[in-house]
Amino acid sequence: MIDFYYWPTPNGWKVSILLEELAIDYTVVPINIRSGDQFKPEFLTVSANNRIPAIVDHDVAGEAISVFESGAILLYLAQKHNQFIPDDPRERVRLNEWLFWQVGNLGPMAGQHSHFFNYAQGEHLYSSERYRKEYHRCIGVLERRLEGRDFILDSGYSIADMCSWPWILIAKAMQQPLDKFPNVSRWRATIKDRPAVQRGVDLGKTLRPDKPMTDSERRVSFGQTADTVKNRS
Ligand SMILES: N[C@@H](CCC(=O)N[C@@H](CS)C(=O)NCC(=O)O)C(=O)O
Structure with a gap:
């Protein structure tokens, strides 16, 4: 089982698409990046950059493996399953x-x-x-x-x-x-046209608010500095 730390955005879709293409079991852990979930200490232990996407793979020998950064996640999963990655x-x-x-x-x-x-x-x-x-x-x-x-x-x-x-x-x-x-x-x-891609893009789309950002949400998203990361981790 994979825990998938996710919010429906293009960077999140990269991984939701691969998970759907691989047809493996995963559980979505919503990280509401508008309200500031990306700064919660429990998320920081998985994703050092305070950004989605991230995963924790429990289906491994020994301790679970966590991965952040979309490119690293894609490589990790494609290598593990030996799919969507060339051998040559x-x-x-x-x-x-x-x-x-x-x-x-x-x-x-x-x-x-x-x-x-x-x-x-x-x-x-x-x-x-x-x-x-x-x-x-x-x-x-x-x-x-x-x-x-x-x-x-x-x-x-x-x-x-x-x-x-x-x-x-x-x-x-x-x-x-x-x-x-x-x-x-x-x-x-x-x-x-690929069904797995459609499922990946549709994942969690009801989570995404259709209202404009509030002032406090704008402060979460656009006021970030090193101090934000230090103080909120
Ligand atoms: N280089 C990162 C970028 C990830 C990224 O920017 N994620 C955005 C969502 S698309 C995020 O988590 N934003 C939270 C924020 O801006 O506070 C990756 O490819 O994984």
């Missing part, structure tokens, strides 16, 4: 490149773009343009990679796709049209 050493290098690319490029740029687009529109124009353009650039990089390929790796659908796909799923909602990216659009649609 050259393909494994490509896999690592595209996983690190997502967590170091597409993810943070899209995340910052989402912050300005959803919560600080009209403020800090230079910063918002910077992240919008970087997100756009990353989509261009993915477009080039998907030229002549069905999936990111030549060997087929893998955790590299699961890692990047959620941040492309929400592109249109962040006013980033994909019309000029035919390869990305095709790839987005192919993966969206």
Whole structure:
């Protein structure tokens, strides 16, 4: 059994999709990142960065294994189950490149773009343009990679796709049209058709509030500094 520390967001979906694809048993532990569950001491023992997603795997010999950071979780589970991960050493290098690319490029740029687009529109124009353009650039990089390929790796659908796909799923909602990216659009649609992916994205969607953030929720989300982490852990 796996405890899955989760909130329905693109970074959470990376792991919910893989758990559904692997068809393994898991229990969702909701971490309400709007109200500040990410700072609770019991969560910090699992996730040192105060961020979801994280897992604890009890189905191991000896002490349970906890993993935080989406890329590390995807690698851990794919290696354990030997699925959605290539055996060939050259393909494994490509896999690592595209996983690190997502967590170091597409993810943070899209995340910052989402912050300005959803919560600080009209403020800090230079910063918002910077992240919008970087997100756009990353989509261009993915477009080039998907030229002549069905999936990111030549060997087929893998955790590299699961890692990047959620941040492309929400592109249109962040006013980033994909019309000029035919390869990305095709790839987005192919993966969206997978039943496990649909279940992963639907996981816990009723948890997500449909109301705008309150002032106190904004303070939880946007006022974080090293002091917050120190004081609340
Ligand atoms: N690099 C991390 C990013 C995780 C992340 O940013 N998670 C967000 C949700 S999408 C979060 O927990 N935010 C809580 C907060 O901002 O306080 C990963 O890939 O796992």
